[in-house]
Amino acid sequence: MQFKRLGLSFLIISLISSVLSFTTYDNTPLNFAKWFSIYSLIQIFIHYIIVVCIEIFVGLKLKNLELMQIHELSKVTSVVTCPCYLKHKQTIPLILNTNNSYTCERCSKNINTVITIDTVMKTTDVNSKQIFDTLNDKSNEINDGNMQ
Numbered sequence: 001m002q003f004k005r006l007g008l009s010f011l012i013i014s015l016i017s018s019v020l021s022f023t024t025y026d027n028t029p030l031n032f033a034k035w036f037s038i039y040s041l042i043q044i045f046i047h048y049i050i051v052v053c054i055e056i057f058v059g060l061k062l063k064n065l066e067l068m069q070i071h072e073l074s075k076v077t078s079v080v081t082c083p084c085y086l087k088h089k090q091t092i093p094l095i096l097n098t099n100n101s102y103t104c105e106r107c108s109k110n111i112n113t114v115i116t117i118d119t120v121m122k123t124t125d126v127n128s129k130q131i132f133d134t135l136n137d138k139s140n141e142i143n144d145g146n147m148q
């Protein structure tokens, strides 16, 4: 695939150089081959500049994306209590996979946070209609029993 692209690029460069050389070499001291080389070099140079510009543009885009990601992650916050005797509560940004440390606003000590994950049993939705129907049936059974 890469070789096909390279071949196509050289073909296009050669075609453009040939056309330009044919139109210019006639009344100049340089011959066709020299004009062909000059036009080819100019095209390769322009191509190189375009590739460099694209790389810079893509690099800037990536940096921007990283900054946006950091900004989004910083939106996750948690209220924490300082382990000092003041037990000061404050809201801090939390980022997973990093060492989340902060400075207490009251005692100015550097505090590390520990993120723990708890598990809870999932509950199923209560079907209230079925419960009422069952209760109704039971009360009807009891009432019928009393009638007899």
Ligand SMILES: [Zn+2]
Binding pocket: 082, 083, 084, 086, 087, 088, 104, 105, 106, 107, 108, 109
């Ligand atoms: Zn504190």
